[in-house]
Amino acid sequence: MEAQIGRETTPKEYISRLTEVFTEVRRVLRPDGTLWLNISDTYAGKGNQGDFIDPKNPNGRNGQAVALNNKVEGCKPKDMIGIPWMLAFALRDTGWYLRNDIIWMKENPMPESVKDRLSRCYEHIFLFSKSKKYFFDYKAISEPIAPATAERLKRGMKGGNKYGKPVPGQPQPQSINRPREHGEIKDADINPLRNKRDVWKINTVPFKGGHYAAYPPKLVETCLLAGCPEGGIVLDPFMGSGTTGMVASQMGRHFIGIELNPAYTELAYKRIGGEI
Structure with a gap:
């Protein structure tokens, strides 16, 4: 889709466009607000997929036959690029306070047919704040102590x-x-x-709508409990299927969502309205 983020020719361009978005997010965020950012990594040198067709995405996730990470400056083929930390450091340089690197661990991850490295089962969730002091309800997400303790x-x-x-x-x-x-x-x-730890075990859940990367509601709920008071406003600049908006509505928070894809926008309306 024209103007979508994720089809840039280099990781630097991708990070630059995301940084522009989150600079605007920081501008409109209230002084005691937080940003919870989920982003995963990828590898350099993925190359041409040939005749392979992904049954879930027959037209390709990004509409290209040759992966845009075929050649990456500063990376050898098969290197992990480090996209999450590139973005985290870029946002920190623009004024965000980088407060946490949370590991979202999935016990039911997508299988990977690799034989020369470990299969991935987690993604990063970075917690940023606009100011030194900010709203954070640690009690709302506290977890039970271990019986042995x-x-x-x-x-x-x-x-x-x-x-x-x-x-x-x-x-x-x-x-x-x-x-x-x-x-x-x-x-x-x-x-x-006890205070919640920074490794969260939250499995993905099935979603019957036409979106293949929908968040599990439990993940969103955890972030909103800690980062947004009841009656507050939640902004999602990449709304997708509307999981964040659906959970925000259920939890008594107001919601603003931004989405480029009209099909996803329609899907999100139905989800937030409780139709699916």
Whole structure:
């Protein structure tokens, strides 16, 4: 499709166009707003696909017979290009605060017929903020502590253990390593929740609509719980099938979506409206 992002001749051009988009996103974002950005990587030197036809995309995902990453400046054939980090550093240079690299791990990833490297099962989600201080509801996405953690807290701890003393960079020992008598800490004293970790295990889910890269709603829900208060506004500059808008609506958030493809726009309207 004319003017679509993703068919640039070089990764640098691709990063440059994305940077332009997210510079405008930063301009309209409220001072305490955040950006949750999902982007995956690719390899150099993929080359000509010949007569192979992808049954899910008979016309090709980007409409070309020869991959645009056939030759990449600075990369040898078969090199991983590093697209996510190229974009992350470019956005940081424009003023965004790069706060987290979250690993979205899928236990049901697309299979890959490769024999000389590991199969990919994760993508990056970068958390950016517009300002040093920003809205982030860590309690809304807190996760249960491990059962073993509670048991360790209830056990006694001798004062001579090496972790019970301050160490460089950690002036106070962790609560779990402080000297105490057995049974001193009771169940009622233990916080059953901990801060969410930066590896999220969220599987993809089937979607019957004509879009082959729809997010699982759980992924969007997690980002919105932490990054947008109820009644707030969510902006998705690459709306696609409308997963973000659907989840935002269900969670009591307002939504603005931008999409170049009219077919996807129609699909998103139906999804957000609950028709599919």
